[in-house]
């Protein structure tokens with residue numbers, strides 16, 4: 001195999017965006033994890049306030065190792081919080097907890113994009129290893145139907161990244177509503193929470209851009225081969 005410089009041309013903008021988004025999310029978290037919220041409420045305390053208030057008393061709360069690893073698991077209906085979020089009374093902690101509870105609300109209300117994303121997960125897991133394999137074998141042996149099948153499998157990842165976007169944006173929108181409704185943040189703190197959530201959203205945009213760029217590259221390679 002030789003290195004194809006057009007790959008970089010396709011992928012460079014998406015990669016730059018991904019680096020920028022990672023940088024922004026780390027910086028926003030670092031900034032607002034140092035800003036204590038006025039009421040001194042930790043992420044865990046916020047969860048204990050919001051969950052029952054939203055009729056989500058059956059959602060469990062657990063710890064999870066690492067930083068920025070917080071997530072809601074719809075299969076077990078569990079909110080998993082990192083130590084930095086659960087134990088600190090920061091603006092960042094409130095933003096992240098409220099966002100994850102936003103996912104729990106989506107789950108309990110049967111929010112369609114979340115359901116769709118859950119349904120695509122198995123296909124994405126399979127496509128992650130089978131798509132490059134099919135593409136490579138098809139391309140090298142000049143079996144175009146096999147290579148196109150690889151592209152089709154890879155498209156599942158693109159659909160997943162696409163569906164992730166409304167799911168994440170909607171969870172952040174719900175988060176800002178919750179923070180206001182439960183009077184957890186004042187106006188300035190709400191702006192900080194929004195900065196954290198906006199930075200996180202950009203990482204999902206970057207992931208989508210990366211997937212689309214790779215897909216486009218595969219299609220272009222095959223298009224050239226057909227000529």
Ligand SMILES: [Zn+2]
Nearest residue numbers: 099103168171
């Ligand atoms: Zn999320």
